[in-house]
Amino acid sequence: MSKKGSIILGTPLVLLSFILYKTVGYHLVTIILMLATALLAGGPIIYRALVALRYRVIGIDLLVSIAVVGALAIGEFWEAAAVTYLFMLGDYLESRTLEKSRSSIKSLMALAPETARVREGANEIIVSPQELKRGMSVVIKPGERIAADGVVIEGSAYLDQSSLTGESEPVHKEVGDEVFSGTLITNGYLVIEALKVGEESTFAKIIHLVEEAQDAKAPTQKFIERFSKYYTPAIIAIALITYLITKDIRMALTLLVIGCPGALVISVPVSIVAAIGTSAKLGILLKGGEMVEKLGKVDVTAFDKTGTLTQGKPTVTTIKGYGMEMDELLRLSAIGETYSEHPLGQAIIDAAQERVLLSEQLPEDVDHIQGQGLTFSLEGERYLIGNRALLESHQIDLSVVMEDLARESHLRRSVVLVASAKEVLGLIAISDQVRAEAGEVITQLRSLGVKKSVMLTGDNRATAQAVAEYLNLDEFKAELMPGDKVDEVKQLQSEYGKVALIGDGINDAPSLATADVGIAIAGAGNDVAMESADVVLLGEKLSPLIDAIKLSRLAVANMQQNIFFALAVAAFLLVGVLMGGVTLSVGMLVHELSVLLVILNAVRLMRYAKGKKKTII
Amino acid sequence: MKKVTLQLETLSCPACAAKVQAVLKKSKGVKESEVLFNSSRVKVSYDAEVINLEEIKGKISKLGYSTLSAREE
Numbered sequence: 001m002s003k004k005g006s007i008i009l010g011t012p013l014v015l016l017s018f019i020l021y022k023t024v025g026y027h028l029v030t031i032i033l034m035l036a037t038a039l040l041a042g043g044p045i046i047y048r049a050l051v052a053l054r055y056r057v058i059g060i061d062l063l064v065s066i067a068v069v070g071a072l073a074i075g076e077f078w079e080a081a082a083v084t085y086l087f088m089l090g091d092y093l094e095s096r097t098l099e100k101s102r103s104s105i106k107s108l109m110a111l112a113p114e115t116a117r118v119r120e121g122a123n124e125i126i127v128s129p130q131e132l133k134r135g136m137s138v139v140i141k142p143g144e145r146i147a148a149d150g151v152v153i154e155g156s157a158y159l160d161q162s163s164l165t166g167e168s169e170p171v172h173k174e175v176g177d178e179v180f181s182g183t184l185i186t187n188g189y190l191v192i193e194a195l196k197v198g199e200e201s202t203f204a205k206i207i208h209l210v211e212e213a214q215d216a217k218a219p220t221q222k223f224i225e226r227f228s229k230y231y232t233p234a235i236i237a238i239a240l241i242t243y244l245i246t247k248d249i250r251m252a253l254t255l256l257v258i259g260c261p262g263a264l265v266i267s268v269p270v271s272i273v274a275a276i277g278t279s280a281k282l283g284i285l286l287k288g289g290e291m292v293e294k295l296g297k298v299d300v301t302a303f304d305k306t307g308t309l310t311q312g313k314p315t316v317t318t319i320k321g322y323g324m325e326m327d328e329l330l331r332l333s334a335i336g337e338t339y340s341e342h343p344l345g346q347a348i349i350d351a352a353q354e355r356v357l358l359s360e361q362l363p364e365d366v367d368h369i370q371g372q373g374l375t376f377s378l379e380g381e382r383y384l385i386g387n388r389a390l391l392e393s394h395q396i397d398l399s400v401v402m403e404d405l406a407r408e409s410h411l412r413r414s415v416v417l418v419a420s421a422k423e424v425l426g427l428i429a430i431s432d433q434v435r436a437e438a439g440e441v442i443t444q445l446r447s448l449g450v451k452k453s454v455m456l457t458g459d460n461r462a463t464a465q466a467v468a469e470y471l472n473l474d475e476f477k478a479e480l481m482p483g484d485k486v487d488e489v490k491q492l493q494s495e496y497g498k499v500a501l502i503g504d505g506i507n508d509a510p511s512l513a514t515a516d517v518g519i520a521i522a523g524a525g526n527d528v529a530m531e532s533a534d535v536v537l538l539g540e541k542l543s544p545l546i547d548a549i550k551l552s553r554l555a556v557a558n559m560q561q562n563i564f565f566a567l568a569v570a571a572f573l574l575v576g577v578l579m580g581g582v583t584l585s586v587g588m589l590v591h592e593l594s595v596l597l598v599i600l601n602a603v604r605l606m607r608y609a610k611g612k613k614k615t616i617i
Numbered sequence: 618m619k620k621v622t623l624q625l626e627t628l629s630c631p632a633c634a635a636k637v638q639a640v641l642k643k644s645k646g647v648k649e650s651e652v653l654f655n656s657s658r659v660k661v662s663y664d665a666e667v668i669n670l671e672e673i674k675g676k677i678s679k680l681g682y683s684t685l686s687a688r689e690e
Binding site: 044047048060091094095098099211214215261262265273 | 655
């Protein structure tokens with residue numbers, strides 16, 4: 001019989017037993033009704049307990065089974081019926097409320113489209129997303145969700161990407177732009193070339209990661225599980241000893257029932273599952289209970305600069321030649337940067353391209369000097385492109401550029417100097433705009449009580465200082481090599497405690513791994529960051545960091561409330577039993593109620609996302 | 618060696634998950650098993666010559682949990 005069926009049948013049985021018990025007392029009819037209830041509700045419990053026992057597993061089922069059999073043996077038919085019924089009802093209600101605490105992920109999954117429109121020649125055919133193949137042209141109309149990751153090949157549209165990133169402002173997409181499955185077209189239409197379909201798509205990966213994260217156990221949970229492994233057998237032993245000493249079988253049996261560690265073992269996983277599911281709705285991936293616990297207790301937030309505190313798209317703002325034409329300077333620099341993967345080099349190449357100055361000439365003998373720049377040869381001349389340190393190490397006189405350097409640094413721009421082997425040829429200033437929301441995020445972190453917000457960057461000191469002052473950061477470290485960043489993180493850990501490092505998840509992998517919590521920003525579509533970071537902010541914005549920390553703290557507090565409550569109830573019941581006021585059925589009722597309350601407390605965490613949505617609208 | 622992921626009906630307590638885990642661990646032919654409490658899923662890799670999928674499902678259902686769906690890898 002199904003669980004629901006047993007309850008539908010069991011409820012009138014137990015009610016009728018209760019009425020008869022209170023009116024006529026133990027009459028033959030009453031006893032038969034009670035036995036029927038105990039058999040209906042208790043039969044499956046005893047059966048499961050025996051199966052488990054065969055594999056030497058001692059669980060809650062066994063505790064309840066012994067109590068029921070014991071109650072029947074001493075003629076406490078009402079207690080046996082009530083205990084089994086309450087246990088069955090509690091189990092049913094608990095699984096229903098648990099469903100609720102786990103519902104965030106289901107509502108996310110429901111956003112995956114059920115059909116896709118594929119263009120084949122002049123026709124459009126409807127297929128299921130599972131039938132999509134890489135390279136197919138998929139047509140999406142207003143109000144529809146995209147069924148695969150891909151690139152726009154026709155049309156333009158505004159997209160609601162909130163299912164992925166939590167950001168509800170529409171994003172404009174046109175030919176050449178990347179789009180993600182699960183996102184919604186609000187107006188316009190798109191034809192995309194499918195690139196990642198099915199399980200490969202970003203959306204499917206996020207769902208998968210959230211599911212894995214929800215089952216990654218928090219340290220507290222592991223502790224409680226180890227504890228309960230010995231706890232249950234210990235309860236049986238205690239009940240037995242109690243009986244041997246007091247010869248009071250009722251008290252011994254009641255101890256078995258109140259000893260069920262139900263509320264305690266569920267206290268941590270429910271809070272975690274609710275927190276992770278809720279954060280996923282806000283575009284935040286928390287990779288497991290351990291990360292929730294750590295993020296909730298973070299002492300220092302360390303930021304990478306480029307792409308994290310700034311927008312990460314450096315553009316050339318000033319070009320100044322000292323005895324050299326501007327265009328010539330840019331052309332020369334672009335040649336030198338040909339093989340460079342440095343973002344500043346890329347900005348120079350972009351600027352040259354814009355002014356149609358890109359030549360096909362290639363640099364010779366390129367020598368990259370980490371943290372400084374590069375040197376190269378062209379037509380027999382040696383050139384230097386890089387920061388002040390590079391030029392100083394080549395004994396080049398900097399007096400002509402000092403004034404310009406000071407001004408550009410003050411404007412929070414990075415400066416690239418260009419020189420021949422003898423003298424400075426020019427200066428290129430590159431600016432990377434500070435994110436609009438960054439200042440607010442730093443202020444909020446401070447008001448949340450995070451001890452320090454620091455910036456760790458490989459960029460030059462002057463630029464870093466300007467950004468740090470503008471954002472009112474507590475500290476900054478500039479001109480760091482990737483290895484230095486790791487050391488800085490370790491230093492912060494030893495000084496202040498738990499460190500969260502926020503970066504783009506690609507360049508700073510070693511320091512992200514060193515930090516207690518490695519947080520990657522702009523994770524959607526970035527598989528490396530999604531896989532490796534502990535926490536992923538899927539959207540382009542920095543502000544969800546605040547939500548992630550707030551929600552983690554709420555979750556940690558929620559867990560502590562649950563653990564405290566579970567232990568308090570157990571202690572209260574224990575005293576009740578020893579004083580003689582708590583019977584088997586009362587013990588079971590209070591126990592089941594405590595489990596339900598613990599789950600409902602965790603469900604409360606889900607309100608965080610609802611509150612958020614309202615403020616956005 | 619076969620691998621299968623079973624979706625069970627809602628596991629209502631972590632102890633139930635531990636129970637399923639313990640039973641699978643002691644079953645002949647089951648090489649590896651992992652019970653995911655929150656998603657109510659079980660991942661099993663097993664030797665198809667010793668035990669089959671139906672037997673695995675049977676063992677779990679005896680503990681009180683029916684299998685809603687199974688996906689073989």
